[in-house]
Amino acid sequence: DGGITQSPKYLFRKEGQNVTLSCEQNLNHDAMYWYRQDPGQGLRLIYYSQIVNDFQKGDIAEGYSVSREKKESFPLTVTSAQKNPTAFYLCASSIEGGALTEAFFGQGTRLTVV
Amino acid sequence: AQKITQTQPGMFVQEKEAVTLDCTYDTSDQSYGLFWYKQPSSGEMIFLIYQGSYDEQNATEGRYSLNFQKARKSANLVISASQLGDSAMYFCAMREGQVSGTYKYIFGTGTRLKVLA
Numbered sequence: 001d002g003g004i005t006q007s008p009k010y011l012f013r014k015e016g017q018n019v020t021l022s023c024e025q026n027l028n029h030d031a032m033y034w035y036r037q038d039p040g041q042g043l044r045l046i047y048y049s050q051i052v053n054d055f056q057k058g059d060i061a062e063g064y065s066v067s068r069e070k071k072e073s074f075p076l077t078v079t080s081a082q083k084n085p086t087a088f089y090l091c092a093s094s095i096e097g098g099a100l101t102e103a104f105f106g107q108g109t110r111l112t113v114v
Numbered sequence: 115a116q117k118i119t120q121t122q123p124g125m126f127v128q129e130k131e132a133v134t135l136d137c138t139y140d141t142s143d144q145s146y147g148l149f150w151y152k153q154p155s156s157g158e159m160i161f162l163i164y165q166g167s168y169d170e171q172n173a174t175e176g177r178y179s180l181n182f183q184k185a186r187k188s189a190n191l192v193i194s195a196s197q198l199g200d201s202a203m204y205f206c207a208m209r210e211g212q213v214s215g216t217y218k219y220i221f222g223t224g225t226r227l228k229v230l231a
Contacts, residue, residue, distance in 0.1 A: 041224070042223040045220070048216075090157075090159065104161070105159035
């Protein structure tokens with residue numbers, strides 16, 4: 001079955017550590033996105049990529065980094081520079097930008113700083 | 115600037131009744147898509163319904179319909195015959211990028227719906 005897989009489902013990070021969240025899709029989508037969701041709030045865009053080897057900052061990119069070396073994969077690194085990383089992270093993908101179609105989401109990763 | 119506004123943080127509805135969740139948007143693009151997603155407590159995002167800016171008919175998907183009023187820039191979700199399983203967070207979203215050339219989805223802050231037995 002086609003879909004988006006995020007791993008791990010739960011992640012604990014110590015202060016000062018970098019952690020990487022995985023996102024893989026087999027939908028053959030060009031565009032991929034990372035969103036952050038805080039309790040009771042909406043989704044805020046961290047980074048997005050419309051094509052392999054290219055990505056753009058979203059609204060809250062500070063303290064995060066991404067790579068897009070393969071069409072299927074869009075990992076997100078939460079660096080030690082992110083002062084408040086505890087949140088729910090959602091990865092999404094969609095058909096290329098000109099098509100006004102829905103985004104497909106992974107199951108999410110819940111990151112907690114301990 | 116592109117923006118999605120959901121003014122209802124929480125809503126209650128009696129089982130089997132209809133409920134309307136409000137969504138207004140702002141964009142300078144002529145071509146855009148409007149979406150509604152459901153997020154249960156598990157956290158997954160479930161796509162419900164889509165409306166294109168050029169669609170003249172309101173979108174419908176089973177018990178879900180989208181009341182699209184382009185002049186007012188509103189895209190309200192109507193859920194008919196509410197069920198207990200409809201209790202969840204609901205997000206309105208928009209995708210556009212014709213002017214900027216960078217297509218992305220922006221989301222509202224959501225409405226938490228509770229269906230009462």
